[in-house]
Amino acid sequence: MNARRDDLIRAARSxxxxxxxxxxxGNLSxxxxxxxxxxPTGSSLGTVTADELSLIDDRGRHLGGPAPSKEAFLHAAVLRARPGAQAVVHTHSTHAAAVSCLADLDPSDALPPLTAYFAMRIGRLPLLPYYAPGDDALEALAERTARDHVALLLSNHGPVVAGKTLSAAMxxxxxxxxxxxxxxxLRGVATRPLTPAQVDALRPPN
Structure with a gap:
């Protein structure tokens, strides 16, 4: 348990x-x-400490430590959907959050496969409708969508990414x-994304 706490704090600082x-x-699990x-809720990833981490169960219920992030239910939902995943990272990182605010995105695949590594590490990126932060009405949709996708993009919010390890999620x-x-x-410039065949050759298994 202590090693997991230390790993989580190192990732948060990074x-x-x-x-x-x-x-x-942002929040991590x-x-x-x-x-x-x-x-925990209200914490900064720049200052949170190992003894401040919360413990929840697989339904998002609080088991110990300080009150968890109000989006703990989202982490639990994604981990239920992806039993092979060990970690979930959610941020409001600038460029992904900016994309999540754009009009006319394909909700089934918000970003084109511009690079091989995106195709390998993410595959298709579904865009979920807007829900207020902490609104657990998102839970069922997130769980269903995560069954077939390693990453989700929350509209007007940011990305949620699962990984077989914490470092893989990062x-x-x-x-x-x-x-x-x-x-x-590249918006407004002619681009050359990977072809469907190239993407299929790289796409990670779910």
Missing amino acids: LFDRGLTHGST VRAEGGILVT DALEELEETAKLFLL
Whole structure:
């Protein structure tokens, strides 16, 4: 349990120090003995400590420690949907959040496969409708969608990414953010995304 706590705090610091979260935004979780460790409500990923982490069960119910993030239910839902995943990372990272605010995105696939690594680490990126932060009406939809997708983009909010390990979830989150940045840089310019055949050859198994 202590190693999982330490890993979660290192990941939180890394996200904050590199500007992938700001203020008290963003939350992380990892499976642990007895439940799921998740960052607490109102915390900054730049200052949260290991003894401040919350413990929830697989339905998002609070088991121990401080009150969990108001989006703990979302972490629990994604982990239920993806039994092979060990961790979930949610940020309001600038470029992915910006894409989530655009009109006329394909809700089944919000970003084109501009790079091989996006195709490998993310695959298709569904855009979920807007729900207020902490609105657990999102729970059932997030769980259904996560069964077939490693990452979700919440409208006017930001990305949610699962991984077989915490480091894999972090890598995928960063790939999503960099692809969102490329997408915004290239808007209005003719682009050459990977072909469907190229994507299929790279797409990760669910």
